[in-house]
Amino acid sequence: MATRTTQLRILAAALELFNEHGTAAVSANRIAERCGISKGNLQYHFRNKREIITAVFQQAITEMDSGWYKDHLAPTLEHMAAMYVRQLQLILKYRFFYREMADLLRQDARLRKRFADNRERRMCDLEKFMLALQGRGLMRFPSDPRRLRALVDVTWIVNENWLNYMDYHDRTVSVPAMLEGYGEILEVLRPYLCADPQQITQESYLTIERLAAQASARTAEEAPELLVV
Amino acid sequence: MATRTTQLRILAAALELFNEHGTAAVSANRIAERCGISKGNLQYHFRNKREIITAVFQQAITEMDSGWYKDHLAPTLEHMAAMYVRQLQLILKYRFFYREMADLLRQDARLRKRFADNRERRMCDLEKFMLALQGRGLMRFPSDPRRLRALVDVTWIVNENWLNYMDYHDRTVSVPAMLEGYGEILEVLRPYLCADPQQITQESYLTIERLAAQASARTAEEAPELLVV
Numbered sequence: 001m002a003t004r005t006t007q008l009r010i011l012a013a014a015l016e017l018f019n020e021h022g023t024a025a026v027s028a029n030r031i032a033e034r035c036g037i038s039k040g041n042l043q044y045h046f047r048n049k050r051e052i053i054t055a056v057f058q059q060a061i062t063e064m065d066s067g068w069y070k071d072h073l074a075p076t077l078e079h080m081a082a083m084y085v086r087q088l089q090l091i092l093k094y095r096f097f098y099r100e101m102a103d104l105l106r107q108d109a110r111l112r113k114r115f116a117d118n119r120e121r122r123m124c125d126l127e128k129f130m131l132a133l134q135g136r137g138l139m140r141f142p143s144d145p146r147r148l149r150a151l152v153d154v155t156w157i158v159n160e161n162w163l164n165y166m167d168y169h170d171r172t173v174s175v176p177a178m179l180e181g182y183g184e185i186l187e188v189l190r191p192y193l194c195a196d197p198q199q200i201t202q203e204s205y206l207t208i209e210r211l212a213a214q215a216s217a218r219t220a221e222e223a224p225e226l227l228v229v
Numbered sequence: 230m231a232t233r234t235t236q237l238r239i240l241a242a243a244l245e246l247f248n249e250h251g252t253a254a255v256s257a258n259r260i261a262e263r264c265g266i267s268k269g270n271l272q273y274h275f276r277n278k279r280e281i282i283t284a285v286f287q288q289a290i291t292e293m294d295s296g297w298y299k300d301h302l303a304p305t306l307e308h309m310a311a312m313y314v315r316q317l318q319l320i321l322k323y324r325f326f327y328r329e330m331a332d333l334l335r336q337d338a339r340l341r342k343r344f345a346d347n348r349e350r351r352m353c354d355l356e357k358f359m360l361a362l363q364g365r366g367l368m369r370f371p372s373d374p375r376r377l378r379a380l381v382d383v384t385w386i387v388n389e390n391w392l393n394y395m396d397y398h399d400r401t402v403s404v405p406a407m408l409e410g411y412g413e414i415l416e417v418l419r420p421y422l423c424a425d426p427q428q429i430t431q432e433s434y435l436t437i438e439r440l441a442a443q444a445s446a447r448t449a450e451e452a453p454e455l456l457v458v
Contacts, residue, residue, distance in 0.1 A: 022332055022335075022336075024253050024332075098331070099331035099332055099335065100329070100331065100332055101393070101397075102327070102328035102329065102393040102396060102397075103251055103253075103328055103329055103332070105396065105397055106251075106328065106396060107251075112397060112399065115397060116397055116398050116399070119397070147416060150412060150413045150416040151416055151417075153413060154383060154387055154413050154416065154417055157386060157387050157390055157394065158383055158386050158387075161386055161390055164330070164331040165386065167331060167334065167335060168330075168331075168334055168341060168344060168345055168348070169345050170341065170345070183379060184379045184382060184383050187376060187379040187380055187383065188380075188383055188417055191420035
């Protein structure tokens with residue numbers, strides 16, 4: 001089996017196990033078992049569990065970058081909803097990471113730097129996106145750039161943590177739960193929206209439902225255990 | 230040594246070790262060692278590490294309740310700042326819990342229920358507090374109660390996760406970092422403030438500095454390792 005194919009299989013198995021049980025409870029051996037390869041073969045590709053965690057996270061960042069920029073280039077309110085929801089779907093896919101983030105990043109300075117850099121890039125993209133919305137007359141933000149940054153930052157903190165809050169309250173990650181999360185984000189942005197908030201909310205909800213349905217169809221094929229109901 | 234005194238010593242040692250190393254890396258044995266008691270003595274008080282984690286968390290909730298209600302009863306903007314900052318200081322003290330929250334709560338349905346109940350109580354208190362501010366002419370919120378709830382929820386999500394974000398970006402938990410966190414919370418509430426935002430920000434900052442100085446003085450005596458610089 002080609003090296004890259006084996007590596008991808010290892011990462012897929014690790015992601016599945018990490019999401020199910022958390023990283024602490026999953027050994028490199030167990031990942032090898034799930035892949036149906038020997039411990040030695042796994043070690044040939046990844047020296048230890050930490051290397052696997054880093055590689056899975058790197059995969060998440062690559063995915064984030066590829067899905068992201070298309071929305072960023074089209075400053076419409078529909079794409080705004082799409083950006084937040086795609087990120088939420090990514091978090092769902094790499095759920096273990098967002099659950100254990102504070103602990104994982106604290107233990108690994110390189111991973112922390114990578115996460116911080118990626119997040120900073122994301123914040124800059126979002127700021128530019130918001131200013132482009134403003135340029136098209138869809139939003140009107142405070143002129144102080146620090147205020148816009150704070151608003152964008154808050155929406156991102158809510159987005160990054162929303163699925164954890166669903167867990168805390170024993171709620172499943174359903175379309176209504178995603179709509180509620182985006183509703184809170186819209187509430188933060190609402191004073192700066194120029195269009196009719198009622199209409200925006202309704203349109204965003206259609207976008208979210210459409211994206212969720214697409215993701216469900218994809219997931220049902222590729223990884224039924226991640227299915228959004 | 231009286232039972233309660235020993236229990237408190239065990240919990241204090243556990244909190245210190247959990248904050249330093251995370252719960253996964255700390256065994257019940259190590260907690261006993263740090264206390265200078267035998268493993269058997271520790272087990273007489275707490276059957277296992279999970280019981281210790283639950284007890285530490287229960288302590289955090291009790292502390293939250295006792296420090297909270299006085300602010301809640303005085304609806305001024307100064308007390309609003311005080312509420313968020315006291316919660317931030319509590320999170321700092323019980324930092325391991327907020328770092329590992331998603332994982333700890335997922336593993337323990339009872340702890341999860343306790344956390345969710347406490348959080349729900351907190352949200353209701355905050356809503357009442359905001360309405361009392363409105364009653365005094367200091368704020369003007371949307372009439373739809375779901376919108377007020379969303380705003381309050383967002384501010385709390387930012388507050389609960391702020392210290393983790395400081396960690397991700399390699400920033401120390403200093404007074405400026407706390408001010409910045411409260412600045413983002415104020416940004417969410419700003420469109421609903423009736424008074425001059427500039428003045429509110431300045432007054433809140435004085436409150437935060439005063440509370441941080443008080444906490445430093447207390448911490449320097451009781452637990453120098455938690456010192457906010």
